[in-house]
Amino acid sequence: MTFSIQNLKSKIQNSIDSGVNVILDCSSISSACTDFGNLVRGNTCGIIQPCSVEELRTVVQFANDHHLQLKTRGKGYTQSGQSVAQEGFTLEVTQLNQVYELDTTAKTIACEAGAKWQDIVATTISHGMLPRVLPLNLEQTVGGLLSTGGIGSTSKTYGPVIANVVDIDIITGNSEYIKCSRTQKPELYDAVLGGLGRCGIIVSTTLELRTIKQYIRTFHLLYDSLDAWMHDQVLLGKSNQIDHLEGFCWSSAKGIRNTPSGKRFFTHWLYGLQIGVEYSIIEPCLTDILKGLNYCKLIHTEDEETASHVFRYQPRFDMMRETGAWNQTHPWIDCFMSAKTLAEIMPEILDMLPLSLGDGHRAIMVASDNLPYLFMMPPEDDIFCFAILPVGVATHDTNSLDVLEKVNQMLLNAGGKRYLSGWLGKSDFNWKQHYGNRYDTWVTVKQQYDPECIFG
Incomplete structure (x- = not known):
């Protein structure tokens, strides 16, 4: 492999006048040996950084000719090694940024x-x-x-x-x-x-x-009933009166109770909606937007410029970096499910989750028409993306991983389809189960456009 690395570097840089940046030293390539999930470690042979389409094609052609594997990587925000090379080269495309x-x-x-x-x-x-x-x-x-x-x-x-x-x-x-x-x-x-x-x-x-529109008004609603929360999201998801919709799960009233396996901490869950309406001069009428909803309390209303609203999650990411949570593991689970199925299994899932995972788990309604054929969602109406997104999990916290593995299997067994950037579980992901009757189509396209499997 050492010969191949040096040969690759020499070949590419001799083929292009500007030269392709190929990073080989261990200290410099260590950052590409894992991703944001920090749960899967790879063994990348080097980082290749093409700066043009021509350089990129040269790299791919050489890898194809010499049966070398390439793992394409941007910022590496996957959580299950999807952007981590295993005995291959990391193809970092961040320089192609026009x-x-x-x-x-x-x-x-x-x-x-x-x-x-x-x-x-x-x-x-x-x-x-x-x-x-x-x-x-x-x-x-x-x-x-x-x-x-x-x-x-x-x-x-x-x-x-x-x-x-x-x-x-x-x-x-x-x-x-x-x-x-x-x-x-x-x-x-x-x-x-x-x-x-x-x-x-x-x-x-x-x-x-x-x-x-220049401004956005966001209504923050609190619910004490999961059924009412789900009902209102489906209703709002079909409304043309609002522009933004996000659902959250919040924990409260923590205590200790007896269970078949002994005493354990528990929590009472509340649910929240953030409803955003963009406007220019005429402000949205609160009674029109919230009419007929089943929330128990309007806890906050906020107006801001839409240009500011798009960065609303930046404080969360800044906090993760400041507290060190950014460098912990992130076994995030995102799964597409119908509203009906999610309402049925969510209470059991929330009851299973360790308190150390925090709250703020999300449910976002997602229109399921006009999708690329191989982007998998359940063949039902009213689809949600249900997400468990802890800010960070300690490396030694094996209990949380065990619970999240059970949650993952529950979601899949209930007909859910995983969003593929997240943590995909402890065992090898079942691609046949994921693609179902479209699996053969995926295999055919793969064989046609990457016959040497240089992209894994």
Whole structure:
């Protein structure tokens, strides 16, 4: 392998006048040996940082010719090793980060895969536009998010981010440069969006935008009934009166009780909704927006500029860094389920979760039409993304991992479909179960566009 590494570096740098940056020393590549989850460790042979499409194609062609594996990586925000190389090379695309001019007529913006969402926002906001859906963490790269899906507070209307992609430019395992869309090479389009980079590398894309209003009013509602909370989310999810919708689970009234396995801590759960309405001059009428809802208390109302609202989760990420939680493990679980099924199993799940995982678990309604064919959701109505997102779990906390593994199996056994950026459990992920009757389609596309399996 040492010979291959040196040969790779020499070959690439001799092939391109500018030279491809290939990092080989152990101290420099250690950061790519794990991801944000910090649960899976890899053994990357080196980090390759192409700065142009031509350099990227050269790397892929060489890897294809010499049967070397490449693991595409942006900022490494996956949690189960999806962006971690095992006995292969890390292909870091963050240098491909151009954001191009916005098309105000078509309401689209083009960019390279390594651009960050905060860069997209900085370009579009001055034109009174934003991507139709934005992730909670704007530090992620565009390509990284498109390879997993992307969920945000406007997903109740627009679905995941990948349901709002006009086209994508891809380099396949054959080193072919292909532009694809829903009508041009649709099988590749469907396989790459949400496909973890296993069929091709996203080079650039065109994203659909929406026109925004200058201000947003957010209503913070408290519920003491899970059924009422779920009912109102489904109702609001179909409403054209609101723009943003997020559901939360909050713990309270902690104590100790007897269980078959002895005394244990427990908590009483409350539920929250954040309902956002964008406006320009005429403020939204509270009675119109909240009429007919079954909340027990309106705990807060806030007005701010929409440009500020998109960064509302930054304090959470800053806190994680300041407290050291950022460097802990993050066995995050995100799963798509129908409202009916989620309401049935959520009480048992919340009762199982250790208090050390905190609260703030989320349920966000996601429109399930217009999806890429291989982005899997249950074939039911009223789909939610249910997420367990602890700020950090200590490495030695094996009990929490054991419980989360049980939760993962409960969700899958109930017909849930995992969102693929998260922690996928202790055992090997069952891809046949995930894709179901579409598994053979995925295999066929994989064989066509990455026959040497250089992308894993």
